[in-house]
Amino acid sequence: MSLRHLELADFRIFHSAHIEPEPEGTTVITGPNGTGKTSVLEALAYLGTRRSFRGAPPEALVRTGATSAIVRAQIDGADSPTLVEAEILPAGRSRTRVNRKSVNGRKELAAAAPCTIFSPEDLVIISGGPKGRRDLLDDALALLDPEGARAADETDRVLRQRAALLRQSGGRTGGDVGVTLDVWDQRLADAGKVLVAARERLAADLEPLVGQVYSRLAGADGRVLVQQRYERSWVGDLLDALTASRTDDLRRGVNTVGPHRDDLYLAIDGREARTHASQGEQRCLALALRLGVHTLVRTRTPLVPTLLLDDVFSELDPARSKALVAELPAGQSILTTAAPLPGGIDVARIVPVASLEAS
Numbered sequence: 001m002s003l004r005h006l007e008l009a010d011f012r013i014f015h016s017a018h019i020e021p022e023p024e025g026t027t028v029i030t031g032p033n034g035t036g037k038t039s040v041l042e043a044l045a046y047l048g049t050r051r052s053f054r055g056a057p058p059e060a061l062v063r064t065g066a067t068s069a070i071v072r073a074q075i076d077g078a079d080s081p082t083l084v085e086a087e088i089l090p091a092g093r094s095r096t097r098v099n100r101k102s103v104n105g106r107k108e109l110a111a112a113a114p115c116t117i118f119s120p121e122d123l124v125i126i127s128g129g130p131k132g133r134r135d136l137l138d139d140a141l142a143l144l145d146p147e148g149a150r151a152a153d154e155t156d157r158v159l160r161q162r163a164a165l166l167r168q169s170g171g172r173t174g175g176d177v178g179v180t181l182d183v184w185d186q187r188l189a190d191a192g193k194v195l196v197a198a199r200e201r202l203a204a205d206l207e208p209l210v211g212q213v214y215s216r217l218a219g220a221d222g223r224v225l226v227q228q229r230y231e232r233s234w235v236g237d238l239l240d241a242l243t244a245s246r247t248d249d250l251r252r253g254v255n256t257v258g259p260h261r262d263d264l265y266l267a268i269d270g271r272e273a274r275t276h277a278s279q280g281e282q283r284c285l286a287l288a289l290r291l292g293v294h295t296l297v298r299t300r301t302p303l304v305p306t307l308l309l310d311d312v313f314s315e316l317d318p319a320r321s322k323a324l325v326a327e328l329p330a331g332q333s334i335l336t337t338a339a340p341l342p343g344g345i346d347v348a349r350i351v352p353v354a355s356l357e358a359s
Contacts (some may be wrong), residue, residue, distance in 0.1 A: 001114065001302045002332040003044065004074040004081065011088070012039035015179055017356040023076065025348030026333045035353045038119070043071045043307045044334075047084045047113035049106070050096060054121055057088035075113060084113045107149035109143035114303045116294040118309035122286035125271050130263035130315065137199045137264060140206075140293045143303060148198025154191040158184055159255055167253045173246075176199070181246065187253035189239035192259045196232060203230040203264060209292035214268075217284045217323045224354035225269050226285065233261035283315060291327055298329065306334035313342055 002023040008014045013036050021027035023185045029037045038054070042061075045094050062069045069088040074081050086096045094130060096103055098112045125132040141148040162184040169177045213225040219226055234241035234257050265287060266273040273285055297303055307328065313321045314337070325344040341347070 001075055003067040003306050003334075004076050004337070006040070006044055007070075007072040008040070008043050009070040009072075010063040011043050011071055012036060012063060013063060014039065015063065016355055019351060019356050021332065021334050021351075022348040023332055026335055026345060026349060027349045027351050028080075028347050029334065029336045029351050029356075031191050031338065031353035033338050037338070037353045038310050040353070040356065041117065041119075041310050041336060042332060043106065044073060044113065044306070045115055045117050045308060046087055047071055047073055047086070047096070048110050048115050049142075050086070050109060053119060055124075058088050060091045061088050065093075069350045071164075073113060082112050084109075097121070102114060105150070105153055106138070107140040107146050109141070110149070111303060112298070114143060114305035115308050116297075117289055117310065118287060118290055119308075119313045120312065120315050122290065123279065123282055123315075125286045125289065126266060126277070126282040127279075128274075131262070131268075132264060133264040134199075134260070136289060136293070137202055140202055140296070141198055143293075143297045143305070144300060145198045148195060148202070151191045151194035151198065155188065155195050155259055158191060158259055162188060162254075163255050166249055166255070166344050169250055169253075171250050171253070173250065177250075178188045185239060185242040186343055188258060189237075189242060192238050194258050196230075196238075196262065198262075199259075200230045200261070203228055203296060205296060206289070206292045209295055210288045213291045213327060214284055214288040216327060218281070218285060218322055219323060226288070227265075227270070229265040229269040231263045233259075233263075242286060257321040280317065280320070284320060287324060287327075291329075295330060304331050307331065309333060309335040311338065312335050313337065314339055318342065321348050 003021055005018065005024070007022045008017040019040060029040060031037055038097060042052055042054060071086045071088070073084050075084060083099050086094065088094045098108060103109055125136055138152045141152060165177065165180055165184065182257065207228050210228065214226045215224045241257045249256050268277050268281055268285065271277060273282060277285065294305060297305055316324060319340040325342055
């Protein structure tokens, strides 16, 4: 699979933009900082995940003064091309279509526009809160585990409905609140059980791959032990935990227990990476996680994600940059930079970002 072309309309700073990257090899987008290089990668990644990898809300993706943004891509597969389109609305529900048909499931979107993104923001996966680590796992499930991806979608839906009911209840269980909560609790327990089992399997599968890549990126020749462990936010059966937390949930008006509170514990030689690793170590670990997922997708599925690298070499020292170049897999990649690239990258095409915008 490879990206044939990408079109943007009223996305970020672009009124209209278009790029046709090389189907094999590396396309490099160059230009000063603040000129929209990252936005191009953000738009493509949005098609597969329906969110900004920079953590931006939908309204930030729409050009100032515009009512909506459009992102459209043609992705060539083994059998036929796929058209993926997204309309991003600053207020209201954004829409995504694959071959002109509306699609909401994360599995269908990820398979239509598969990509692996490396960016400076990846540091937050290690140093930030649990959400970034859960998102990494769930994005990977969308590419690797259809059952797990469906369970993630169902879990999100139930959590939204349950939270709305908790807020509306005013802390009381009168009327139909208790009966309705019983229904949502059972649905959350059923979906959550499947989702957590899928996340736990994925974490276990990733651990050896991440350790190997991290050691090579760090120049440690296998002498570093990377540990990762999925941590549930409750003990015992999820349905029992939801029942036990109901009074507190009603009082606070939020879901206090469930897969949305879980975490992925990461450690380097027994030191928790979030709190005890240096920034250089955290960046290496984030890259190793991304490359580990990319490797699993390439070896276990027919999908070939486009590799997106957003100015990552500016954040790495020369030794780690050289090691990352050696780790990059074959296939299509799109890279942004405001500075010279490290040696060893075989560049197929260089595109100034100023040339992307239509006159």
